[in-house]
Amino acid sequence: MSTNKVQIALVLPDLLGTYGDFGNAVVLEKRMTWRGIPAEIVNIRFGEPVPNSCDIYVVGGGEDTAQTLAVRHLRDHPGMQHAAARGAVILGVCAGIQIFGESFTRADQVTHPGLGLIDSTSHAGGSRAIGEVIATAAGGLFEGLLTGFENHQGRTVLGPSARPLAHVKVGTGNDGSVEGAVQGRILCTYLHGPVLPRNPQIADLLIEWATGTKPAPLDLPAVTRLRTERAKSAGVPL
Numbered sequence: 001m002s003t004n005k006v007q008i009a010l011v012l013p014d015l016l017g018t019y020g021d022f023g024n025a026v027v028l029e030k031r032m033t034w035r036g037i038p039a040e041i042v043n044i045r046f047g048e049p050v051p052n053s054c055d056i057y058v059v060g061g062g063e064d065t066a067q068t069l070a071v072r073h074l075r076d077h078p079g080m081q082h083a084a085a086r087g088a089v090i091l092g093v094c095a096g097i098q099i100f101g102e103s104f105t106r107a108d109q110v111t112h113p114g115l116g117l118i119d120s121t122s123h124a125g126g127s128r129a130i131g132e133v134i135a136t137a138a139g140g141l142f143e144g145l146l147t148g149f150e151n152h153q154g155r156t157v158l159g160p161s162a163r164p165l166a167h168v169k170v171g172t173g174n175d176g177s178v179e180g181a182v183q184g185r186i187l188c189t190y191l192h193g194p195v196l197p198r199n200p201q202i203a204d205l206l207i208e209w210a211t212g213t214k215p216a217p218l219d220l221p222a223v224t225r226l227r228t229e230r231a232k233s234a235g236v237p238l
Contacts, residue, residue, distance in 0.1 A: 005038040006210055009054035011080060014045050015070045019151070021060025021093045023194035027203050028056060035215055037207075046070075050079035055210045057083065061094030061152075061192060064106045071099040074115055084117055089210045090186045093195060097174075097181060097188035098122040098154050107153060118183045119159030128153045133171030133191055134231060135179045138164045142201045145169075146179065147230050148191025156181070156190075165189055170235070185209045198227065 010025040025041050032039040044050050046069070057080050062070065074080060084090055090100075098104040101120035105111040109124075128151070135146040146166045156174040158164060158181055165180025165187065166173070173179030173190055180189035187206065189195055196203040200223055204215050 005040045006032055006056065007054040008039060008041045009051065009057045009080070010041055010043050011050065011057055011059045012046055012070050012073065013043060013060065015066040015073075016060040016062040016095055018063065018066070019061045019094070019192040019194070021058070021192065021194050024060070024091060024093065024196040024203075025058045027194070027196040027200070028058070028206065031200065031203050031215070031218065032207060032211075034218060037211065037215075046073060048077075050074065050077040052079040052082040052086075054083060054088065056089045056206060057091070059090070059092045059096035059099075061096070064108075067095040067099060067104070068106070068112060070095065071112060071114060074099070075113075081115060081117065084184070084186060087185055089206050090117070091196075091206060092117075092186065092188040094150075094152055094154075094190050094192065097156055097190060100181075100186065100188055101156065102159075104154070117186055118181050118188060119161035120156050120181055121159075122154045122156040124153050125155040129172035129190075131171060132230070132233070133173060133179060134169045135166035135171070135173060136169060138166050138178070138182075141165065141182065142199075142205050144199075144201055144227075145231060146189075146191070146202070147198050147227065148189065148193045148195050150190045151192065152190055154190070197223075198230065
């Protein structure tokens with residue numbers, strides 16, 4: 001850990017906070033605190049340097065203009081990229097999966113270089129993907145179904161160095177077949193909700209990566225009930 005606390009960097013919430021993805025940082029902090037693991041959220045806003053010392057970095061979703069501003073800021077302040085090189089944990093949601101790749105092409109057909117953190121390219125699809133997503137874990141990465149809400153026009157193609165997070169049963173995800181990406185300790189997804197409150201097993205996976213220890217189970221019946229209701233509404237039993 002960077003200090004006596006696990007530091008969770010909430011990166012550019014003023015640009016990439018359209019869908020409440022800041023909640024992912026809150027879930028990580030709470031699930032560690034409930035287990036007696038000291039943790040704190042470090043807010044990094046537009047115009048501020050990005051430290052390379054944090055343990056977990058959380059990047060949320062945003063519109064095309066915000067996404068373009070964010071990738072410029074992160075290229076100018078490469079602390080997160082430096083942290084990734086030493087093995088820090090990174091969660092990228094929606095805009096995150098696009099700017100973390102090699103390049104992304106917006107709806108105006110202008111292609112922008114990404115941060116090169118994952119082996120992928122993204123482009124605007126012909127139609128917007130909106131609605132509930134249900135997906136199954138790829139390669140046994142986590143237990144249970146992945147659920148979330150997608151609202152994006154992007155389509156993402158993974159290269160050989162990246163692997164999918166999950167296989168889509170309901171919804172679109174990256175391309176109608178797979179959802180998200182995993183490369184090293186970088187995990188990306190198109191899903192909001194936010195994704196970690198809806199999928200606590202993924203939050204615990206990120207905590208395990210950051211601390212080096214598998215976290216003890218948490219008995220939270222309300223979480224299980226809500227996940228079951230979400231899946232049932234999409235027609236897929238948990």
